[in-house]
Amino acid sequence: MNIRTWSAALCCAMAGLLAAPTAAAQAHRLETSDIARFWTAYDAIRASADPAEKRRILLRDYIEPGTPGLQAFMQAKGYTPECYLQAIERYPKFWASVRAGTLALAGKTADAPQRIETLRALYPPLRPATIYFAIGCLNSSGTTLGDKVLIGAELAGGGPETDVSEMAEARRTNLGRFFATRPSDGLPLLLVHEYVHTQQKGPGPTLLAQAVYEGAADFVAERVAGQLPPLDYASYGPRNEARLKRDFRAEMYDAGYDKWLYNAPDPRYGVRDLGYYMGYAIVRDYYARAADPQRALREIVELDCTDQAAVDAFVQRSGFYSEAELRAAAKAARAATPAR
Numbered sequence: 001m002n003i004r005t006w007s008a009a010l011c012c013a014m015a016g017l018l019a020a021p022t023a024a025a026q027a028h029r030l031e032t033s034d035i036a037r038f039w040t041a042y043d044a045i046r047a048s049a050d051p052a053e054k055r056r057i058l059l060r061d062y063i064e065p066g067t068p069g070l071q072a073f074m075q076a077k078g079y080t081p082e083c084y085l086q087a088i089e090r091y092p093k094f095w096a097s098v099r100a101g102t103l104a105l106a107g108k109t110a111d112a113p114q115r116i117e118t119l120r121a122l123y124p125p126l127r128p129a130t131i132y133f134a135i136g137c138l139n140s141s142g143t144t145l146g147d148k149v150l151i152g153a154e155l156a157g158g159g160p161e162t163d164v165s166e167m168a169e170a171r172r173t174n175l176g177r178f179f180a181t182r183p184s185d186g187l188p189l190l191l192v193h194e195y196v197h198t199q200q201k202g203p204g205p206t207l208l209a210q211a212v213y214e215g216a217a218d219f220v221a222e223r224v225a226g227q228l229p230p231l232d233y234a235s236y237g238p239r240n241e242a243r244l245k246r247d248f249r250a251e252m253y254d255a256g257y258d259k260w261l262y263n264a265p266d267p268r269y270g271v272r273d274l275g276y277y278m279g280y281a282i283v284r285d286y287y288a289r290a291a292d293p294q295r296a297l298r299e300i301v302e303l304d305c306t307d308q309a310a311v312d313a314f315v316q317r318s319g320f321y322s323e324a325e326l327r328a329a330a331k332a333a334r335a336a337t338p339a340r
Contacts, residue, residue, distance in 0.1 A: 031067050286319075
């Protein structure tokens with residue numbers, strides 16, 4: 001998500017779950033060991049004055065012994081040793097304020113297996129995935145790679161008390177707003193949202209396709225958790241849907257997402273990530289019109305969001321935009337694209 005979201009006692013609690021796992025638990029186990037490894041490395045790095053030694057510590061204590069999830073997280077987000085070292089050096093107040101929250105995350109996911117089983121009941125073809133918690137470089141609370149759900153614990157574990165005072169204004173503002181939503185409270189929803197992504201085909205070639213990709217994950221997660229994320233777009237969208245529908249239509253065939261997804265608050269609305277809501281609204285209407293809800297939910301998850309024609313047909317069937325509106329928007333987008 002852009003922003004548009006995720007201790008010894010906790011480890012013991014999870015150990016009881018994982019020691020003699022059922023087939024279902026194995027299918028969606030949680031791995032939190034990278035969090036403790038990061039803090040071991042962090043303390044040693046902060047105690048050293050030698051830049052070369054700091055890098056060796058990071059590699060030795062955190063990156064090299066890391067789980068497959070950490071390696072996938074670094075790959076998916078382009079994280080490097082340098083980005084970790086810079087964040088550690090620049091933001092000591094941030095790290096001090098978020099440490100306890102990261103270590104508490106596993107305890108807030110004790111019901112994750114039950115939630116994934118609820119997802120499986122709604123979508124029986126559900127393929128297994130592993131949920132990994134790792135520390136990142138402060139730009140992703142959750143993402144996926146293949147069959148791995150990857151949660152950025154340094155963001156998912158934050159809250160209103162998290163200290164962002166050391167950061168540049170734009171990051172300070174964006175993260176301050178994000179932490180004010182108490183993201184750890186919405187962690188179960190985030191886990192299901194990202195788990196749905198492991199079942200989908202994406203990313204999309206246009207804003208419309210990518211918005212449906214994200215909105216589908218939000219919609220299915222809402223079916224499981226009973227709520228949307230506690231983020232501004234989820235409250236702003238319903239109150240302003242007519243305006244957003246009009247504005248989104250004018251840009252939905254753009255190849256870039258930056259005005260609607262994974263962005264800073266848009267000056268037009270003062271809210272970020274409104275593409276999530278637009279995709280959700282399209283999926284909501286598709287589901288509402290379906291004669292067979294279970295079949296509709298399967299079609300939502302299995303929609304090939306990399307195929308623009310398939311997305312267009314889905315949107316048309318939703319009734320959110322008419323066929324004429326889709327044709328007009330696509331024609332306008334082609335006209336605005338410089339000839340090669």
